[in-house]
Amino acid sequence: MVVRQRHPPLTPFVMAEPSPSGVSPYPPPRYAGATRVAWLALRRLIGWALPVALAVAAAAAGALLLGYPTPAATATTTLCLAGVVAPRSYPRAVGHRGAEGVAPENTLPALTAGAAAVGIVETDVTVSADGTAWLFHDETLDAQSNGTGRPCAATDAVLGGVRVAGGAAYGLANVTASLTRLAPALTAVGGGVDWMLDVKTCGWPGGPPPAGTLPAGVTTADAPADPDGCVACPALVGAIADALDAAGTSLDAVVFTSTQPSALAAVRSRWPAAATVLSRDAKAVLRPLRSLLTDFAPWTGGALEWRLAVARPDLVAALTARPGGRVYGWTVRGGGAWRAVGCAGGGWGITSFPNRVAGWKAEAK
Ligand SMILES: *[C@@H]1O[C@H](CO)[C@@H](O)[C@H](O)[C@H]1NC(C)=O
Numbered sequence: 001m002v003v004r005q006r007h008p009p010l011t012p013f014v015m016a017e018p019s020p021s022g023v024s025p026y027p028p029p030r031y032a033g034a035t036r037v038a039w040l041a042l043r044r045l046i047g048w049a050l051p052v053a054l055a056v057a058a059a060a061a062g063a064l065l066l067g068y069p070t071p072a073a074t075a076t077t078t079l080c081l082a083g084v085v086a087p088r089s090y091p092r093a094v095g096h097r098g099a100e101g102v103a104p105e106n107t108l109p110a111l112t113a114g115a116a117a118v119g120i121v122e123t124d125v126t127v128s129a130d131g132t133a134w135l136f137h138d139e140t141l142d143a144q145s146n147g148t149g150r151p152c153a154a155t156d157a158v159l160g161g162v163r164v165a166g167g168a169a170y171g172l173a174n175v176t177a178s179l180t181r182l183a184p185a186l187t188a189v190g191g192g193v194d195w196m197l198d199v200k201t202c203g204w205p206g207g208p209p210p211a212g213t214l215p216a217g218v219t220t221a222d223a224p225a226d227p228d229g230c231v232a233c234p235a236l237v238g239a240i241a242d243a244l245d246a247a248g249t250s251l252d253a254v255v256f257t258s259t260q261p262s263a264l265a266a267v268r269s270r271w272p273a274a275a276t277v278l279s280r281d282a283k284a285v286l287r288p289l290r291s292l293l294t295d296f297a298p299w300t301g302g303a304l305e306w307r308l309a310v311a312r313p314d315l316v317a318a319l320t321a322r323p324g325g326r327v328y329g330w331t332v333r334g335g336g337a338w339r340a341v342g343c344a345g346g347g348w349g350i351t352s353f354p355n356r357v358a359g360w361k362a363e364a365k
Protein backbone atom coordinates (compact mmCIF):
# COMPACT_ATOMS: atom_id res chain seq x y z
CA MET A 1 0.00 0.00 0.00
CA VAL A 2 1.26 3.43 -0.94
CA VAL A 3 0.87 6.00 1.80
CA ARG A 4 0.71 9.39 0.24
CA GLN A 5 2.42 12.22 1.93
CA ARG A 6 -0.25 14.89 2.39
CA HIS A 7 2.09 17.68 3.43
CA PRO A 8 5.56 18.66 2.32
CA PRO A 9 8.12 17.62 4.94
CA LEU A 10 8.40 20.12 7.76
CA THR A 11 11.48 22.27 7.84
CA PRO A 12 13.22 21.47 11.11
CA PHE A 13 12.93 24.31 13.60
CA VAL A 14 16.32 25.41 14.74
CA MET A 15 16.50 26.86 18.24
CA ALA A 16 18.57 29.96 18.56
CA GLU A 17 21.79 29.01 20.26
CA PRO A 18 22.11 30.59 23.69
CA SER A 19 24.51 33.42 23.18
CA PRO A 20 27.70 32.80 25.04
CA SER A 21 27.61 36.35 26.37
CA GLY A 22 24.16 35.72 27.99
CA VAL A 23 22.72 38.61 25.94
CA SER A 24 19.46 37.93 24.07
CA PRO A 25 19.90 37.74 20.29
CA TYR A 26 16.51 39.55 19.93
CA PRO A 27 16.04 43.31 20.17
CA PRO A 28 14.66 44.38 23.56
CA PRO A 29 10.88 45.19 23.71
CA ARG A 30 10.14 48.80 22.98
CA TYR A 31 8.22 49.24 26.23
CA ALA A 32 8.26 47.45 29.54
CA GLY A 33 5.92 46.97 32.51
CA ALA A 34 2.63 48.91 32.57
CA THR A 35 3.57 50.94 29.48
CA ARG A 36 3.98 47.68 27.58
CA VAL A 37 0.54 46.42 28.68
CA ALA A 38 -1.04 49.72 27.58
CA TRP A 39 0.83 49.64 24.26
CA LEU A 40 -0.32 46.09 23.49
CA ALA A 41 -3.91 47.02 24.38
CA LEU A 42 -3.76 50.04 22.08
CA ARG A 43 -2.38 47.92 19.22
CA ARG A 44 -5.17 45.40 19.72
CA LEU A 45 -7.75 48.21 19.77
CA ILE A 46 -6.41 49.65 16.52
CA GLY A 47 -6.17 46.15 15.07
CA TRP A 48 -9.79 45.02 15.41
CA ALA A 49 -11.85 46.75 18.08
CA LEU A 50 -11.82 50.10 16.30
CA PRO A 51 -12.85 48.73 12.88
CA VAL A 52 -15.61 46.70 14.56
CA ALA A 53 -16.83 49.74 16.47
CA LEU A 54 -16.78 51.82 13.28
CA ALA A 55 -18.74 49.14 11.40
CA VAL A 56 -21.33 48.93 14.18
CA ALA A 57 -21.61 52.74 14.25
CA ALA A 58 -22.01 52.82 10.45
CA ALA A 59 -24.67 50.09 10.59
CA ALA A 60 -26.49 51.95 13.36
CA ALA A 61 -26.36 55.26 11.48
CA GLY A 62 -27.45 53.55 8.26
CA ALA A 63 -30.29 51.77 10.10
CA LEU A 64 -31.50 55.01 11.66
CA LEU A 65 -31.26 56.99 8.42
CA LEU A 66 -32.72 54.34 6.11
CA GLY A 67 -35.22 52.90 8.57
CA TYR A 68 -34.05 49.47 9.69
CA PRO A 69 -33.51 47.97 13.15
CA THR A 70 -30.37 49.20 14.87
CA PRO A 71 -27.73 46.62 15.88
CA ALA A 72 -28.68 47.34 19.50
CA ALA A 73 -32.36 46.55 18.89
CA THR A 74 -31.49 43.38 16.98
CA ALA A 75 -29.02 42.33 19.68
CA THR A 76 -31.63 42.84 22.41
CA THR A 77 -34.17 40.70 20.53
CA THR A 78 -31.54 38.05 19.78
CA LEU A 79 -30.48 37.79 23.44
CA CYS A 80 -34.14 37.37 24.38
CA LEU A 81 -34.72 34.72 21.69
CA ALA A 82 -31.62 32.89 22.91
CA GLY A 83 -33.10 32.82 26.41
CA VAL A 84 -30.36 34.98 27.93
CA VAL A 85 -32.87 37.64 28.99
CA ALA A 86 -36.63 37.38 29.51
CA PRO A 87 -39.13 39.30 27.34
CA ARG A 88 -40.22 42.59 28.88
CA SER A 89 -43.69 41.06 28.98
CA TYR A 90 -45.35 37.94 27.65
CA PRO A 91 -48.09 38.56 25.08
CA ARG A 92 -51.79 38.18 25.81
CA ALA A 93 -53.22 35.33 23.78
CA VAL A 94 -55.95 35.62 21.15
CA GLY A 95 -57.59 32.45 19.81
CA HIS A 96 -56.82 32.11 16.07
CA ARG A 97 -60.01 31.29 14.12
CA GLY A 98 -61.47 30.64 17.55
CA ALA A 99 -59.12 27.80 18.39
CA GLU A 100 -58.29 26.02 15.13
CA GLY A 101 -56.06 23.55 16.96
CA VAL A 102 -58.98 22.41 19.08
CA ALA A 103 -61.98 22.30 16.69
CA PRO A 104 -62.77 23.16 13.03
CA GLU A 105 -61.71 26.76 12.46
CA ASN A 106 -64.22 29.60 12.86
CA THR A 107 -66.99 27.30 14.06
CA LEU A 108 -68.93 27.50 17.33
CA PRO A 109 -66.91 24.73 19.06
CA ALA A 110 -63.65 26.53 18.17
CA LEU A 111 -64.91 29.96 19.20
CA THR A 112 -66.30 28.65 22.47
CA ALA A 113 -63.04 26.86 23.28
CA GLY A 114 -60.94 29.94 22.43
CA ALA A 115 -63.15 32.29 24.46
CA ALA A 116 -63.16 29.94 27.45
CA ALA A 117 -59.37 29.65 27.39
CA VAL A 118 -58.27 33.26 26.85
CA GLY A 119 -61.32 35.53 26.52
CA ILE A 120 -60.31 36.97 23.11
CA VAL A 121 -61.03 35.30 19.78
CA GLU A 122 -60.09 36.15 16.23
CA THR A 123 -62.44 35.03 13.45
CA ASP A 124 -62.87 35.63 9.71
CA VAL A 125 -66.05 37.30 8.51
CA THR A 126 -67.42 37.12 4.99
CA VAL A 127 -70.83 37.95 3.52
CA SER A 128 -73.36 35.71 1.77
CA ALA A 129 -75.27 36.56 -1.39
CA ASP A 130 -78.20 37.35 0.94
CA GLY A 131 -76.12 39.96 2.76
CA THR A 132 -75.59 37.97 5.99
CA ALA A 133 -72.26 37.84 7.86
CA TRP A 134 -70.82 34.30 8.00
CA LEU A 135 -67.55 33.06 9.48
CA PHE A 136 -65.16 31.60 6.91
CA HIS A 137 -61.54 32.27 5.99
CA ASP A 138 -60.88 31.14 2.41
CA GLU A 139 -61.84 32.72 -0.87
CA THR A 140 -63.79 29.56 -1.75
CA LEU A 141 -65.46 26.85 0.31
CA ASP A 142 -63.78 23.97 -1.52
CA ALA A 143 -60.64 23.25 0.50
CA GLN A 144 -61.96 23.51 4.05
CA SER A 145 -65.61 22.43 3.84
CA ASN A 146 -68.00 20.24 1.90
CA GLY A 147 -69.34 23.28 0.03
CA THR A 148 -68.10 24.64 -3.30
CA GLY A 149 -67.54 28.08 -4.79
CA ARG A 150 -67.26 31.45 -3.12
CA PRO A 151 -69.24 31.90 0.10
CA CYS A 152 -70.12 35.42 -1.01
CA ALA A 153 -71.85 33.92 -4.05
CA ALA A 154 -73.89 31.43 -1.99
CA THR A 155 -77.27 31.95 -0.35
CA ASP A 156 -77.87 31.60 3.38
CA ALA A 157 -79.86 28.42 2.70
CA VAL A 158 -76.87 26.79 0.96
CA LEU A 159 -74.35 27.96 3.57
CA GLY A 160 -76.59 26.64 6.33
CA GLY A 161 -75.93 23.09 5.07
CA VAL A 162 -72.16 23.41 4.85
CA ARG A 163 -69.90 21.53 7.27
CA VAL A 164 -66.42 22.92 7.94
CA ALA A 165 -63.58 20.40 8.15
CA GLY A 166 -61.02 20.37 10.95
CA GLY A 167 -57.39 20.92 10.04
CA ALA A 168 -55.49 17.69 9.35
CA ALA A 169 -52.33 19.35 10.70
CA TYR A 170 -54.07 19.62 14.07
CA GLY A 171 -55.22 16.00 14.13
CA LEU A 172 -58.78 17.09 13.28
CA ALA A 173 -59.03 15.52 9.81
CA ASN A 174 -62.21 13.64 10.68
CA VAL A 175 -63.92 16.35 12.69
CA THR A 176 -66.50 18.69 11.14
CA ALA A 177 -68.79 21.41 12.49
CA SER A 178 -71.47 23.62 10.95
CA LEU A 179 -70.52 26.82 9.21
CA THR A 180 -71.86 29.58 11.45
CA ARG A 181 -73.20 33.09 11.04
CA LEU A 182 -71.59 35.91 13.04
CA ALA A 183 -74.70 36.93 15.04
CA PRO A 184 -75.41 33.58 16.72
CA ALA A 185 -71.68 33.15 17.36
CA LEU A 186 -71.52 36.49 19.18
CA THR A 187 -74.53 35.47 21.26
CA ALA A 188 -73.42 31.91 21.96
CA VAL A 189 -69.89 32.79 23.01
CA GLY A 190 -71.34 35.30 25.44
CA GLY A 191 -70.52 38.63 27.04
CA GLY A 192 -67.16 39.71 28.37
CA VAL A 193 -65.36 38.28 25.34
CA ASP A 194 -63.31 40.45 23.01
CA TRP A 195 -63.49 39.84 19.29
CA MET A 196 -61.03 40.39 16.50
CA LEU A 197 -62.97 40.34 13.24
CA ASP A 198 -60.86 39.68 10.15
CA VAL A 199 -62.71 41.26 7.25
CA LYS A 200 -62.61 38.84 4.30
CA THR A 201 -63.67 40.59 1.16
CA CYS A 202 -65.46 39.09 -1.76
CA GLY A 203 -62.75 39.28 -4.40
CA TRP A 204 -62.67 37.40 -7.66
CA PRO A 205 -59.32 35.87 -8.49
CA GLY A 206 -59.40 34.38 -11.97
CA GLY A 207 -61.71 37.01 -13.41
CA PRO A 208 -65.17 38.36 -12.62
CA PRO A 209 -67.73 35.75 -11.53
CA PRO A 210 -70.87 35.04 -13.57
CA ALA A 211 -73.74 37.49 -13.25
CA GLY A 212 -76.26 36.52 -10.60
CA THR A 213 -73.67 35.07 -8.22
CA LEU A 214 -72.84 38.24 -6.30
CA PRO A 215 -74.11 39.73 -3.06
CA ALA A 216 -77.08 42.08 -3.33
CA GLY A 217 -76.00 45.47 -4.61
CA VAL A 218 -72.66 44.28 -6.01
CA THR A 219 -72.10 44.09 -9.75
CA THR A 220 -69.10 43.17 -11.84
CA ALA A 221 -68.83 46.90 -12.56
CA ASP A 222 -67.61 47.15 -8.95
CA ALA A 223 -64.50 45.16 -9.83
CA PRO A 224 -61.75 47.44 -8.64
CA ALA A 225 -58.86 48.37 -10.87
CA ASP A 226 -56.75 47.77 -7.78
CA PRO A 227 -56.76 43.99 -7.21
CA ASP A 228 -56.48 44.76 -3.49
CA GLY A 229 -59.65 46.82 -3.69
CA CYS A 230 -62.61 45.84 -1.61
CA VAL A 231 -65.53 44.60 -3.66
CA ALA A 232 -68.38 43.82 -1.31
CA CYS A 233 -67.11 45.78 1.68
CA PRO A 234 -70.11 48.05 2.18
CA ALA A 235 -72.34 44.94 2.09
CA LEU A 236 -70.02 43.08 4.45
CA VAL A 237 -69.68 45.96 6.90
CA GLY A 238 -73.47 46.37 6.85
CA ALA A 239 -73.85 42.65 7.60
CA ILE A 240 -71.38 42.91 10.50
CA ALA A 241 -73.28 45.91 11.89
CA ASP A 242 -76.55 43.94 11.75
CA ALA A 243 -74.91 41.04 13.62
CA LEU A 244 -73.41 43.29 16.32
CA ASP A 245 -76.83 44.92 16.81
CA ALA A 246 -78.65 41.58 16.91
CA ALA A 247 -76.25 40.20 19.55
CA GLY A 248 -76.02 43.47 21.49
CA THR A 249 -72.22 43.42 21.15
CA SER A 250 -70.52 46.73 21.91
CA LEU A 251 -68.09 48.13 19.37
CA ASP A 252 -65.63 48.51 22.28
CA ALA A 253 -65.34 44.71 22.37
CA VAL A 254 -64.35 44.53 18.69
CA VAL A 255 -61.08 45.07 16.82
CA PHE A 256 -61.20 44.87 13.04
CA THR A 257 -58.31 43.51 11.03
CA SER A 258 -57.53 42.93 7.35
CA THR A 259 -54.68 42.70 4.89
CA GLN A 260 -56.65 45.12 2.73
CA PRO A 261 -56.60 48.82 3.56
CA SER A 262 -59.81 49.23 1.54
CA ALA A 263 -61.61 46.82 3.90
CA LEU A 264 -60.44 48.76 6.96
CA ALA A 265 -61.48 51.99 5.24
CA ALA A 266 -65.01 50.59 4.80
CA VAL A 267 -65.08 49.76 8.54
CA ARG A 268 -63.90 53.27 9.41
CA SER A 269 -66.46 54.90 7.18
CA ARG A 270 -69.16 53.11 9.19
CA TRP A 271 -67.54 53.52 12.65
CA PRO A 272 -64.92 56.31 12.62
CA ALA A 273 -63.62 55.33 16.08
CA ALA A 274 -63.35 51.58 15.41
CA ALA A 275 -60.07 49.89 16.30
CA THR A 276 -58.56 48.82 12.97
CA VAL A 277 -55.44 46.71 12.61
CA LEU A 278 -53.60 46.21 9.31
CA SER A 279 -52.11 42.77 8.75
CA ARG A 280 -48.76 42.16 7.09
CA ASP A 281 -46.85 38.92 6.51
CA ALA A 282 -43.12 38.22 6.54
CA LYS A 283 -42.74 39.36 2.91
CA ALA A 284 -42.61 42.92 4.28
CA VAL A 285 -39.39 42.18 6.17
CA LEU A 286 -36.99 44.06 3.86
CA ARG A 287 -39.07 47.21 3.49
CA PRO A 288 -37.67 50.36 5.13
CA LEU A 289 -39.45 51.49 8.27
CA ARG A 290 -40.67 54.74 6.75
CA SER A 291 -42.43 52.93 3.91
CA LEU A 292 -44.02 50.42 6.30
CA LEU A 293 -45.22 53.16 8.62
CA THR A 294 -46.91 54.88 5.67
CA ASP A 295 -49.08 51.75 5.27
CA PHE A 296 -49.89 51.60 8.98
CA ALA A 297 -50.38 55.34 9.53
CA PRO A 298 -54.20 55.46 9.26
CA TRP A 299 -54.78 52.41 11.48
CA THR A 300 -54.78 51.58 15.19
CA GLY A 301 -52.05 48.98 14.96
CA GLY A 302 -50.49 46.06 13.20
CA ALA A 303 -51.06 42.33 13.01
CA LEU A 304 -47.64 41.03 12.01
CA GLU A 305 -46.62 37.51 11.08
CA TRP A 306 -44.58 36.71 14.20
CA ARG A 307 -41.34 36.25 12.26
CA LEU A 308 -41.78 39.75 10.82
CA ALA A 309 -42.23 41.11 14.36
CA VAL A 310 -39.05 39.35 15.51
CA ALA A 311 -37.02 40.60 12.53
CA ARG A 312 -38.29 44.17 12.76
CA PRO A 313 -38.13 45.42 16.36
CA ASP A 314 -38.02 48.93 14.87
CA LEU A 315 -41.51 48.46 13.37
CA VAL A 316 -42.93 46.94 16.55
CA ALA A 317 -41.49 49.76 18.66
CA ALA A 318 -42.82 52.45 16.30
CA LEU A 319 -46.32 50.92 16.24
CA THR A 320 -46.57 50.38 20.00
CA ALA A 321 -45.27 53.90 20.72
CA ARG A 322 -48.32 55.44 19.04
CA PRO A 323 -51.28 56.37 21.28
CA GLY A 324 -53.35 53.21 21.75
CA GLY A 325 -50.96 51.42 19.39
CA ARG A 326 -51.33 47.65 19.29
CA VAL A 327 -49.14 44.93 17.83
CA TYR A 328 -50.42 41.38 17.37
CA GLY A 329 -48.16 38.50 16.31
CA TRP A 330 -49.61 35.61 14.25
CA THR A 331 -49.84 32.66 13.95
CA VAL A 332 -48.47 31.29 17.20
CA ARG A 333 -48.48 27.49 17.26
CA GLY A 334 -46.08 26.82 20.14
CA GLY A 335 -44.54 28.25 23.31
CA GLY A 336 -41.40 29.34 21.43
CA ALA A 337 -43.31 31.57 19.01
CA TRP A 338 -45.47 32.91 21.84
CA ARG A 339 -42.35 33.91 23.77
CA ALA A 340 -40.76 35.32 20.58
CA VAL A 341 -43.70 37.71 20.14
CA GLY A 342 -42.91 38.93 23.66
CA CYS A 343 -39.21 39.27 22.77
CA ALA A 344 -40.24 41.40 19.79
CA GLY A 345 -42.35 43.62 22.06
CA GLY A 346 -45.76 42.57 20.69
CA GLY A 347 -48.62 42.81 23.16
CA TRP A 348 -50.81 40.01 21.73
CA GLY A 349 -50.11 36.60 20.23
CA ILE A 350 -52.79 35.12 17.96
CA THR A 351 -52.61 31.40 18.56
CA SER A 352 -54.09 28.18 17.19
CA PHE A 353 -53.83 26.69 20.69
CA PRO A 354 -55.29 29.16 23.21
CA ASN A 355 -55.88 26.08 25.40
CA ARG A 356 -52.10 25.62 25.78
CA VAL A 357 -51.16 29.18 26.76
CA ALA A 358 -51.44 28.53 30.48
CA GLY A 359 -48.87 25.74 30.05
CA TRP A 360 -46.52 28.01 28.06
CA LYS A 361 -46.81 30.62 30.83
CA ALA A 362 -45.93 28.04 33.46
CA GLU A 363 -42.88 26.91 31.44
CA ALA A 364 -41.75 30.50 31.01
CA LYS A 365 -41.65 31.05 34.79
C1 LIG B 1 -72.25 18.65 3.95
O1 LIG B 1 -72.40 17.64 4.93
C2 LIG B 1 -73.61 17.68 5.66
C3 LIG B 1 -73.53 16.68 6.78
O2 LIG B 1 -73.03 15.49 6.34
C4 LIG B 1 -74.78 17.46 4.73
O3 LIG B 1 -75.98 17.50 5.43
C5 LIG B 1 -74.74 18.52 3.65
O4 LIG B 1 -75.76 18.30 2.72
C6 LIG B 1 -73.41 18.57 2.96
N1 LIG B 1 -73.38 19.75 2.11
C7 LIG B 1 -73.02 19.73 0.85
C8 LIG B 1 -73.04 21.01 0.13
O5 LIG B 1 -72.67 18.69 0.33
Ligand SMILES: *[C@@H]1O[C@H](CO)[C@@H](O)[C@H](O)[C@H]1NC(C)=O
Pocket residue numbers: 173174
Ligand atom coordinates in the same frame (compact mmCIF):
# COMPACT_ATOMS: atom_id res chain seq x y z
C1 LIG C 1 -60.02 10.14 8.70
O1 LIG C 1 -60.02 10.72 7.40
C2 LIG C 1 -59.07 10.20 6.55
C3 LIG C 1 -59.04 11.03 5.28
O2 LIG C 1 -60.31 11.48 4.94
C4 LIG C 1 -59.35 8.72 6.32
O3 LIG C 1 -58.40 8.18 5.44
C5 LIG C 1 -59.30 8.00 7.65
O4 LIG C 1 -59.67 6.67 7.48
C6 LIG C 1 -60.23 8.64 8.64
N1 LIG C 1 -60.03 8.07 9.95
C7 LIG C 1 -61.04 7.69 10.75
C8 LIG C 1 -60.63 7.17 12.09
O5 LIG C 1 -62.20 7.78 10.43
